[in-house]
Amino acid sequence: MGKGSRSKGCCGWIIVICIAALVVTAVVLYLKSKQHHHSSATKPGSIDKNYAQALSISMQFFDVQKSGKLKNNKIAWRGDSALSDGKGANLDLSKGMYDAGDHMKFGFPMAFSATVLSWAILEYGDQMASIKELDHAQESLKWITDYLVNAHPSKNVLYVQVGDPVIDHKCWERPEDMTENRPLTQVNKTSPGTEVAAETAAALAAASLVFKSSDSSYSDLLLKHSRQLFTFADTYRGSYSKSIPEVQSYYNSTGYEDELLWAAAWLFHATGDGSYMTYVTTENGKAFADWGRPTWFSWDDKRAGTQVLLSRTSFFNTKLSSKAENVGLQKYKETADAIMCGLLPKSPTATTSRTSGGLVWIDEWSALQHPISASFLALVYSDYLLTSQTKSFTCNGESFTTHDLRNFAIEQADYILGKNPMKLSYLIGYGSKYPTQVHHRGASIPKDANTGCKGFEWLNSDAPNPNVAVGAVVGGPFKNDSYIDRRTNIMQAEPSTYTSSAMVGLLSGLVTTSSVPRTFS
Numbered sequence: 001m002g003k004g005s006r007s008k009g010c011c012g013w014i015i016v017i018c019i020a021a022l023v024v025t026a027v028v029l030y031l032k033s034k035q036h037h038h039s040s041a042t043k044p045g046s047i048d049k050n051y052a053q054a055l056s057i058s059m060q061f062f063d064v065q066k067s068g069k070l071k072n073n074k075i076a077w078r079g080d081s082a083l084s085d086g087k088g089a090n091l092d093l094s095k096g097m098y099d100a101g102d103h104m105k106f107g108f109p110m111a112f113s114a115t116v117l118s119w120a121i122l123e124y125g126d127q128m129a130s131i132k133e134l135d136h137a138q139e140s141l142k143w144i145t146d147y148l149v150n151a152h153p154s155k156n157v158l159y160v161q162v163g164d165p166v167i168d169h170k171c172w173e174r175p176e177d178m179t180e181n182r183p184l185t186q187v188n189k190t191s192p193g194t195e196v197a198a199e200t201a202a203a204l205a206a207a208s209l210v211f212k213s214s215d216s217s218y219s220d221l222l223l224k225h226s227r228q229l230f231t232f233a234d235t236y237r238g239s240y241s242k243s244i245p246e247v248q249s250y251y252n253s254t255g256y257e258d259e260l261l262w263a264a265a266w267l268f269h270a271t272g273d274g275s276y277m278t279y280v281t282t283e284n285g286k287a288f289a290d291w292g293r294p295t296w297f298s299w300d301d302k303r304a305g306t307q308v309l310l311s312r313t314s315f316f317n318t319k320l321s322s323k324a325e326n327v328g329l330q331k332y333k334e335t336a337d338a339i340m341c342g343l344l345p346k347s348p349t350a351t352t353s354r355t356s357g358g359l360v361w362i363d364e365w366s367a368l369q370h371p372i373s374a375s376f377l378a379l380v381y382s383d384y385l386l387t388s389q390t391k392s393f394t395c396n397g398e399s400f401t402t403h404d405l406r407n408f409a410i411e412q413a414d415y416i417l418g419k420n421p422m423k424l425s426y427l428i429g430y431g432s433k434y435p436t437q438v439h440h441r442g443a444s445i446p447k448d449a450n451t452g453c454k455g456f457e458w459l460n461s462d463a464p465n466p467n468v469a470v471g472a473v474v475g476g477p478f479k480n481d482s483y484i485d486r487r488t489n490i491m492q493a494e495p496s497t498y499t500s501s502a503m504v505g506l507l508s509g510l511v512t513t514s515s516v517p518r519t520f521s
């Protein structure tokens with residue numbers, strides 16, 4: 001062997017070593033990436049202390065809002081209330097939750113709160129469990145679903161309201177001291193309420209999944225009511241805003257079509273029954289889903305939620321049997337992409353409805369409802385992409401990733417928790433500075449004040465609330481990022497149960513590095 005061949009041999013060895021090194025590196029990287037996916041798809045990573053604390057606080061608002069005979073009550077200034085609700089119809093409607101700062105039980109937003117809370121538990125139950133809040137969330141949910149089941153005494157009758165807002169609003173008192181009449185309002189075959197019946201069906205279907213493994217007979221009961229309510233809603237189509245015009249002043253519904261799809265989508269997930277998938281993907285989808293057009297998710301409008309929930313099926317499930325259904329399903333997914341594109345600030349189709357502090361801002365009433373709900377959807381969608389190992393999605397040809405969606409949700413959450421021009425946390429009880437005059441009767445009146453119905457001096461007082469409505473998310477800032485901390489400033493200062501449900505969803509998704517289960521059952 002001459003010099004040449006030796007050096008050639010040496011060079012050959014170097015190549016072999018280099019290739020071997022490359023192969024080893026590639027294998028290690030591959031395994032690492034696998035491991036990463038594996039661990040992130042099965043159990044949550046390290047806990048973010050701030051979001052964990054915010055989540056625990058947020059969850060307490062459900063305890064603040066509870067009606068009925070309380071169990072293990074942890075809110076010192078709350079007690080039993082409304083124990084006779086439902087008596088007029090021989091029903092026990094004592095449970096459930098007060099809607100906001102007053103003592104009405106409005107079925108339409110209450111059911112929506114339960115649907116969203118169920119969804120949060122289904123996607124992020126592991127994250128809740130990692131900070132020992134899962135039982136709390138399930139117990140809060142059951143407080144509403146127990147009420148909803150009792151409010152549905154026969155197939156085609158659903159009680160949708162306890163209390164008369166006109167009578168209720170003439171009083172300012174603690175719920176524990178209420179003595180005024182609390183009439184019941186129902187929808188039925190002759191006075192239908194498709195949106196409220198369908199939303200209740202959605203809530204009970206979603207909750208049936210939550211309780212499936214822990215309490216299968218309760219889960220079955222919820223599902224039975226859900227199916228019946230969906231049939232009632234779909235068979236006797238009509239808006240409760242038309243049947244009972246009085247509701248227009250409070251929770252006016254702009255249409256029931258979205259709730260029919262939303263309910264059917266949840267029933268599909270809860271039962272696996274293909275007829276519900278056919279329902280949403282074929283004629284009803286074409287007629288009602290507003291494919292291609294982004295919308296805002298709220299107690300009145302479930303389209304965006306439905307687009308995202310049904311995308312779950314295209315991300316994780318095998319193909320559906322029929323071509324028409326696959327086409328419909330794809331349209332939901334494309335619309336969900338369009339919704340996400342609207343949220344991302346750098347997307348070519350980004351919404352311009354933002355404050356200069358960066359908050360998505362759609363409505364001056366309960367301004368925070370929209371950024372919170374939109375961020376919850378963004379987080380869920382981002383985790384669908386992550387869990388299904390979908391690298392990106394496009395907005396008018398530009399590519400975006402799960403990180404962009406998660407960052408959007410983080411920015412909105414951080415704004416709400418105090419990173420805003422007011423340096424104010426809009427979550428009551430969180431951080432060093434938060435509103436002191438939340439528009440909330442129970443929080444505004446000292447426990448021992450005997451006001452009777454007319455405790456209005458506590459509404460009009462300029463002193464901070466004597467009780468902290470812990471976990472409340474107030475209505476939120478103006479478009480100019482400012483906030484006026486006055487109890488009479490209802491538009492900004494009133495919290496709601498449905499905003500808290502979405503907040504719980506958002507924070508649960510942020511507690512740890514995230515992923516979602518591939519299937520609910």
Ligand SMILES: *[C@@H]1O[C@H](CO)[C@@H](O)[C@H](O)[C@H]1NC(C)=O
Nearest residue numbers: 185186187188190191243244
């Ligand atoms: C059906 O509901 C309407 C609206 O709430 C109510 O006025 C009517 O009395 C109900 N019908 C029956 C038979 O109870």
Ligand SMILES: *[C@@H]1O[C@H](CO)[C@@H](O)[C@H](O)[C@H]1NC(C)=O
Nearest residue numbers: 241248249250252253254255
């Ligand atoms: C309630 O919504 C319907 C449908 O969008 C609308 O026509 C009606 O004017 C609304 N009512 C009130 C009081 O805003």
Ligand SMILES: *[C@@H]1O[C@H](CO)[C@@H](O)[C@H](O)[C@H]1NC(C)=O
Nearest residue numbers: 364478479480481482483484
């Ligand atoms: C912000 O907007 C609100 C509502 O439009 C207005 O009342 C308030 O004066 C504005 N505040 C500032 C600081 O501009």
